Structure formats: structure tokens, C-alpha cells
Amino acid sequence: MTDPTAVTERATLLSVDDLVVEHRTPGRPLVRAVAGASLSVAEGEVVGLVGESGCGKSTLARAVCGLNPVTSGSITFGGHPVTPLGLRRRNPALSGIQMVFQDPYSSLNPRRRVGAQIADGLRTGRDTTSSPADLLERVGLPRDFAGRHPHEFSGGQRQRIAIARALAARPSLLIGDEPISALDASAQAQVARLMRDLAVSSGAGLLFISHDLSVVRLIADRIAVMYLGKIVEVGRTEEVWNDPRHPYTRALLGAIPAPDGAGVLPAELPGDVPDPAAPPPGCRFHPRCPVAMDVCREREPDFGPVACWLHEPA
Amino acid sequence: MTLTISGLKVAVGDREILRGVDLDLQPGRVHGLAGESGSGKTMTGLAVLGLLPHGAKATGRITLGERDLLGMSAKELNKIRGGEVAMVFQDPATSMHPMLTIGRQLTEHMRHHLGLGRKEARARAIELLGQVRIPGAASAIDRYPHQFSGGMRQRIAIAIALACSPKVLIADEPTTALDVTVQAGVLRLLRGLCDDLGLAVLLVTHDLGVMSAVADEVSVMKEGLVVETGPRGRVLRDPEHPYTRALLDSLPGEKA
Numbered sequence: 001m002t003d004p005t006a007v008t009e010r011a012t013l014l015s016v017d018d019l020v021v022e023h024r025t026p027g028r029p030l031v032r033a034v035a036g037a038s039l040s041v042a043e044g045e046v047v048g049l050v051g052e053s054g055c056g057k058s059t060l061a062r063a064v065c066g067l068n069p070v071t072s073g074s075i076t077f078g079g080h081p082v083t084p085l086g087l088r089r090r091n092p093a094l095s096g097i098q099m100v101f102q103d104p105y106s107s108l109n110p111r112r113r114v115g116a117q118i119a120d121g122l123r124t125g126r127d128t129t130s131s132p133a134d135l136l137e138r139v140g141l142p143r144d145f146a147g148r149h150p151h152e153f154s155g156g157q158r159q160r161i162a163i164a165r166a167l168a169a170r171p172s173l174l175i176g177d178e179p180i181s182a183l184d185a186s187a188q189a190q191v192a193r194l195m196r197d198l199a200v201s202s203g204a205g206l207l208f209i210s211h212d213l214s215v216v217r218l219i220a221d222r223i224a225v226m227y228l229g230k231i232v233e234v235g236r237t238e239e240v241w242n243d244p245r246h247p248y249t250r251a252l253l254g255a256i257p258a259p260d261g262a263g264v265l266p267a268e269l270p271g272d273v274p275d276p277a278a279p280p281p282g283c284r285f286h287p288r289c290p291v292a293m294d295v296c297r298e299r300e301p302d303f304g305p306v307a308c309w310l311h312e313p314a
Numbered sequence: 315m316t317l318t319i320s321g322l323k324v325a326v327g328d329r330e331i332l333r334g335v336d337l338d339l340q341p342g343r344v345h346g347l348a349g350e351s352g353s354g355k356t357m358t359g360l361a362v363l364g365l366l367p368h369g370a371k372a373t374g375r376i377t378l379g380e381r382d383l384l385g386m387s388a389k390e391l392n393k394i395r396g397g398e399v400a401m402v403f404q405d406p407a408t409s410m411h412p413m414l415t416i417g418r419q420l421t422e423h424m425r426h427h428l429g430l431g432r433k434e435a436r437a438r439a440i441e442l443l444g445q446v447r448i449p450g451a452a453s454a455i456d457r458y459p460h461q462f463s464g465g466m467r468q469r470i471a472i473a474i475a476l477a478c479s480p481k482v483l484i485a486d487e488p489t490t491a492l493d494v495t496v497q498a499g500v501l502r503l504l505r506g507l508c509d510d511l512g513l514a515v516l517l518v519t520h521d522l523g524v525m526s527a528v529a530d531e532v533s534v535m536k537e538g539l540v541v542e543t544g545p546r547g548r549v550l551r552d553p554e555h556p557y558t559r560a561l562l563d564s565l566p567g568e569k570a
Contacts (some may be wrong), residue, residue: 052496053493184350189564212494252494256494256523257497257498257521259523259562259565261546261550263526263528264526265498265527266498268498268502269495269498272465273463
């Protein structure tokens with residue numbers, strides 16, 4: 001399935017096609033964390049991937065980086081298939097994908113100076129002209145921080161350092177896996193904007209994963225909404241935000257309380273996310289869907305950009 | 315019962331963390347406490363329960379009805395903590411004991427504070443789980459925290475807090491660790507409990523959207539001081555203090 005909302009003027013950088021990723025644990029049922037998801041990111045484009053915890057968005061991001069083996073489907077980056085990371089040196093064509101992880105307390109090495117960690121990125125990107133201090137400056141930190149250790153910094157500063165390290169490798173695709181969820185509310189929007197600005201100004205694509213739609217909306221050109229291993233809606237940010245079509249997207253947006261002082265309790269989405277090891281038959285959202293019809297219980301809506309029987313393409 | 319905090323100061327060594335906080339909690343009302351991290355919101359909540367970190371010294375007055383909580387001995391405070399004043403923490407994954415069944419955690423302080431027998435306590439625990447809408451309460455009571463989702467765990471944490479019919483509930487960022495869809499359910503639950511049981515709730519949150527949804531009164535803290543207090547609609551729509559306005563302007567959400 002190709003992505004019908006993709007921007008056609010720009011070259012596709014990353015394309016994920018009908019991706020399936022399964023987690024096997026001995027003695028437990030097979031969990032299909034990603035169950036046939038398709039997504040694309042163009043050069044210089046920012047795509048936000050949102051969904052509740054456990055929907056498979058981090059697994060998808062990890063698969064794109066080669067950190068999770070793929071069961072079926074394909075991931076192509078700049079014309080090269082993405083292969084899982086092994087013990088040997090990675091195909092240099094794939095070092096153009098760089099990731100910023102969720103928790104800057106565990107993604108930075110506590111025993112090495114931050115300058116040395118950023119220098120690793122510079123070596124990966126074969127950049128002989130920039131210094132770690134230059135990178136720190138780009139992410140808005142003082143140049144002399146390079147000689148310090150991670151424990152000397154706050155969460156927001158650490159995440160900036162992690163971003164500097166990823167950028168040092170001169171990525172053409174930057175992936176942020178919940179890069180702001182461990183940060184203070186006041187730092188979240190700042191760091192998200194910083195990632196966008198840095199990616200776009202260097203011409204790289206950005207796949208930004210978050211459960212917080214209100215932040216994703218600020219920085220993404222397109223939004224993809226994921227539910228239980230599938231992308232249920234993709235579209236331009238303004239369209240998804242102002243006119244959500246999938247009932248799940250509506251529920252997600254309706255649950256965000258507005259700071260308008262009106263005292264309106266947000267709408268509740270009944271039920272829990274089903275166990276991905278035993279997804280419901282038909283449409284995966286039908287047990288919680290307020291407008292479910294008979295067809296939803298029987299057949300899975302396998303189309304886009306809105307995977308819902310109410311929005312079947314003609 | 316009313317809980318009044320007046321002129322509360324907390325200092326660690328020479329550093330003043332709270333510099334004179336005044337707050338007023340009324341039964342059946344949710345008082346929201348906003349501000350960025352480090353402004354002293356959590357410290358205010360902990361001071362009420364006498365749970366300040368080691369070496370911190372509190373002065374001022376915290377009165378519950380007629381009694382001054384700050385002047386109480388540890389023994390007297392032990393009776394109030396978990397009894398008349400209860401607390402719900404941010405992260406339900408760490409605030410519960412992972413190796414005890416939720417039934418054990420629900421009944422422990424009921425037996426201690428209310429002197430209930432094993433059977434009575436268990437019956438009340440099942441009733442409480444129903445009240446916070448845990449499906450299949452009679453069997454859920456024998457399960458362990460990890461067998462529940464984050465939202466369910468936070469509901470159970472609320473049930474534990476409610477076990478001894480407290481008059482005052484302090485909820486410190488109770489929905490920050492949850493997805494928005496789950497948050498909506500927990501907020502509805504908190505608001506409903508406050509209305510039905512006449513609880514006085516102190517809701518500590520940095521999320522002004524959450525504040526707007528459930529709080530009746532809002533106080534905004536900055537650097538250990540309350541800079542603005544007032545009814546929800548007034549503070550959020552027409553803030554008087556420049557800091558409140560700055561907080562509202564920094565939000566990623568919709569602008570009016």
C-alpha cells in the first residue's frame with residue numbers, strides 16, 4: 001500500500017511498507033507489535049507518529065533503525081533496504097538514520113564527557129571540520145559544556161546533548177522516540193521545536209514519535225495515528241487536527257483538556273487497549289468505537305489514508 | 315473539613331524552598347496548584363502530610379479543622395496520615411508495593427486506622443474497587459500491581475487513598491504518567507469522588523488543561539510563593555499576574 005497523502009514534490013526518504021514486527025517470548029503468546037503499518041517520510045519533512053502507550057509506535061521506530069528484526073514487509077531508506085544491526089560494521093548508507101531516545105538519563109554514557117560522545121557522532125558522519133563545541137552551540141548550549149559529564153545537566157539539557165550527538169552524524173533522517181516525554185512540561189515544546197528546526201534546516205527528514213498530540217501538532221507537517229499496531233489515519237497536520245476522521249483520532253483529540261477555564265471534563269474513551277497478542281477480529285478499534293457497524297466486526301479496513309469503513313475510498 | 319495552610323515556610327539548611335504559602339481547601343472542592351517544576355508545588359503537598367525530606371524544616375500553620383498539623387507529634391500525625399488526609403502520587407508503578415496483592419495494600423491501613431477485621435476490610439476493599447470502576451473487583455483484589463494497566467493502577471492507588479474515608483485528598487500529578495484517553499477517565503473519577511464524598515482535594519499539576527477540567531479554585535506558584543489565587547475561570551481566562559499569563563502563553567495548545 002502506498003501512502004496517498006505523501007508529498008509528491010519531495011523525494012521519499014524513508015518508506016515503510018506493510019511492516020510486521022513480532023515479539024517472541026518463550027512461554028508467551030506471540031505479540032504482533034506492528035501489524036502491517038505503512039508510512040513514508042520525505043526529505044525535509046516532519047512526520048509525527050502518535051498513539052497510546054503499547055500501540056507499537058516505538059517498535060516501529062526501532063525497526064526503522066534496525067534495532068528490531070522485521071517479520072515481514074519492508075523498510076527502505078534512500079533506496080537501500082534497512083537491515084537489522086549486527087555485530088559487524090553497519091552499512092554506511094544506513095548511518096544516515098540517527099535516533100534520539102526517550103530517556104536522556106540512560107541514552108548518554110555517564111562515564112564519558114559529552115564532548116567525546118558527540119565526537120563519536122562526528123566520526124560516524126565523517127565530519128572533520130566541526131567540533132563537538134560547534135554542535136553544542138547548534139542545540140543552544142554553551143561551548144564549554146563539552147568537557148563535562150552527563151550528570152552535571154538537567155533532563156532538558158541532556159536531551160539537547162543527545163540531539164547534538166545524533167546531528168553530529170549528519171543524518172538525513174532523524175528519529176525521535178518520545179524524545180520529550182521525560183522532560184518538564186516547560187522544556188517539552190522547546191525541545192520539540194528545536195528538533196524540528198535543526199532537522200529542517202539541514203534538509204533532513206524527521207520522524208517524531210510521541211503520545212502527546214498537542215506537541216506533535218506544533219512541529220509536524222503530517223500526522224500518522226497508530227492504534228494497536230496499525231496506522232489508522234494519516235494526513236496533513238491541520239486536517240487531522242481540525243477535521244479528524246477516524247473515530248479513534250477523534251477520541252484522542254477529544255480527550256485533551258483545553259486550558260480555557262470552562263471546567264469541561266474531557267470525553268472518556270471507554271475500555272482499554274486490547275491485548276496485541278489477541279487483537280479483536282475485524283477493525284481493531286471496533287470494541288471501543290462509538291459508531292461501530294456490522295462490517296467493522298467482520299472485516300478489517302485495509303486501506304488508507306483513513307482506515308475506517310466510514311471513510312472507504314471510492 | 316477545611317484544611318488551611320497559612321504562611322507555610324519550608325527551609326533546607328539556609329535555602330528557603332517555600333517562602334510563605336497560603337492555601338485554603340474546602341470540602342467538595344478541588345483546589346488546583348500549578349507552576350513549573352521546582353516551584354514548590356510538591357513540597358507543599360508533602361508538608362501537609364509531614365512527609366518532608368530529611369533535614370527540611372517547616373514553619374507556619376497547617377490546620378485541619380481545629381488542629382495544627384505542623385505542631386503534632388509523629389504519633390499523632392501517623393493517625394491522620396492515610397486516615398483523614400490521604401495522598402495519590404504521580405507514578406502508580408512505583409507508589410505501590412510490587413510484591414503484595416492489591417487486596418493486601420488496600421486493607422492494611424484500614425485495619426490499622428479503622429480497626430476492621432480481615433473479612434470486613436476485604437469486603438470494604440472490594441466495594442472500593444467497584445467505586446473506582448475496576449472491572450471484576452472480587453477477583454481483581456487478589457492480583458498484583460503489574461497485572462493492571464497504568465490507568466487501572468492509578469485507579470487502585472486512588473482506592474487505597476480512599477480506604478479510610480479521608481476528608482482531604484492530596485493528588486500530586488495523578489495523571490501525568492498516563493495517556494490522554496486514560497487521563498480523561500481518571501479525572502472524571504476524581505471529580506466525581508470529590509462531589510459525592512465531599513472530599514477536599516488539592517490537585518498538584520503542571521498541566522493547565524487538567525486544571526481547567528477539574529479544579530474549582532486555582533493557585534499558581536513560582537519560586538516558593540503563591541503568586542495568584544482565584545476561581546478557575548477567572549485565573550485561566552483573565553490572569554492578573556504576569557507569570558500566570560506567561561504560563562498560559564507557553565502552552566502548545568489552542569490560543570483563544
